[in-house]
Amino acid sequence: SxxxxxxxxxxxxxxxxxxxxxxxxxxxxxxxxxxxxxxxxxxxxxxxxxxxxxxxxxxxxxxxxxxxxxxxxxxxxxxxxxxxxxxxxxxxxxxxxxxxxxxxxxxxxSPDKTQTTSDFVRDALKPAPVCFHICGESASKINLAKQKINSVLTKNLLSESIKDEMVFSLSQDQLRRLDEVQRSSEVGIKVEGINGEGSIHIEGLAQDVASAIKLIHGILKAARLEEDLNQKAALLSAVIEWQYAAPGQDFHSFDLKTNYELEQALEAKKSQVKVKLNGQEVTVKLPDGPATNKSGQSLKIQRVNKSSDLPPSWEQMDSFSTKVLPVAPGSPEYSTVEQQFKASCNRNIIKIERVQNPALWQSLQIKRRAMDVKNGHQNNERQLFHGTSQDTIAFINEHGFNRSYAGKNATVHGKGTYFAVKAQYSSSNTYSRPSATGEKFMYLCSVLTGDFTTGAQDMIEPPLKKAGTTEKYDSVVDNTQNPSMFIVFHDSHAYPDYLITFK
CATH class of the missing domain: 3.40.220.10 (Leucine Aminopeptidase, subunit E, domain 1)
Structure with a gap:
């Protein structure tokens, strides 16, 4: 027992x-x-x-x-x-x-960073109960008093819900802040993630719920900014690595956040920047150092460019920033993309642009090499199409394909990002929504499809390859014998090579 x-x-x-x-x-x-x-x-x-x-x-x-x-x-x-x-x-x-x-x-x-898609429920804190002692002339009058008290409570109590996928990424500190909101606002806050949908439920007096919601939105906004910064820092580290070394010692890498701060300062053409190193504030002279602490001790600084294997067709990158460059009509590069598009879609191409994002590209290469080893073969990458709308282009160019957009167009085979084998499929208005001037937009993408199986509507990640193991498929499809679309569930498993504008 x-x-x-x-x-x-x-x-x-x-x-x-x-x-x-x-x-x-x-x-x-x-x-x-x-x-x-x-x-x-x-x-x-x-x-x-x-x-x-x-x-x-x-x-x-x-x-x-x-x-x-x-x-x-x-x-x-x-x-x-x-x-x-x-x-x-x-x-x-x-x-x-x-x-x-x-x-x-x-x-x-919760662990320091939840980052999970698994179902979970975090119940509201249980407040100390409030006891009403009611004395009256008769049981009927006591019952009447109880009814009136319950009526007042019912009229003044409010229940609201906030739906936000950031629930899955809240850190331990952010969850503690939600607990503080419960105590300070005197409300109950229940956090749950079910079937890939995150939500926060707030219950209490109407005015308390209203104030709590404002505070919760602030926590979610901060969490979103933090996650965005962490993603940018992680992507940058695959391309650029800032390092430091004491005199006569080996070089060591700065942490991801500091690495990002140093690169941002360099792009802003700052002559120096203050960062944290092992809990101490140091001043780094840019671009070649040194880094000096408050006691005057110095460290050597170097910036290592890890992006030497960028595609040879790319133009020179002066900085880490993303570039979107036109591809010259009639060039071999233009003709290759045009032929892939026209193989199934007889639309008029207005222009083709190359997306040069070193961090996203490098991240894809790292994932592909790991997938080659895991699967024991190199047939893990395909070029596929993805239709989009004008308002998402800037985001995709900068950050890649985000699963938060899953469900905008389809979730029949899973709640991931959808890519089509044929351009004709992605050219429909459902996926390539026309702009005010009638222009439509489609990406030709490098996608890590790896080993795949049939998808299902409620999937938020690929299923296990075999029961009792931990190895999962890399993507899912509509038909394993002759797939017309692939669905991936990892944002770093696709890269937007070319943006095709057409009518």
């Missing part, structure tokens, strides 16, 4: 002594000869019961060590069942070390 389970006593002891983490083996599966699923259910029930009753404890991580690999599915299924029913916010990561399989599967608060 949960009450008598030794894991429960271990957890209570940790809480008593203000410990933050605990690890113990799968108790009972050895000499106890108890079925793995029974043990999993009992242990997880103990974890849920203890932490629900002690929500403000210091205990943040519970780890169960599983020594027999075949037992892992039982624990994982038990975990998923509790996560799906909203028993508690659960996260699962599996690490294999030769014969020892360690499943670090429980967190009573």
């Amino acid at each position: 949960v009450q008598g389970h030794p894991g429960r006593h271990a957890l209570l002891t940790c809480i008593k002594h203000s410990l933050t983490s605990v690890a113990f083996p799968a108790i009972g599966t050895g000499q106890g000869n108890v079925a793995a699923r029974t043990v999993a259910d009992a242990m997880l029930d103990a974890v849920v019961e203890v932490l629900r009753k002690n929500p403000n404890s210091c205990l943040k991580n519970v780890r169960i060590v599983i020594f027999q690999k075949q037992m892992l599915p039982d624990f994982h299924d038990s975990l998923q069942q509790r996560s799906a029913t909203g028993s508690l916010y659960l996260s699962s990561d599996v690490f294999t070390y030769d014969h020892v399989l360690s499943s670090a599967f429980f967190s009573s608060s």
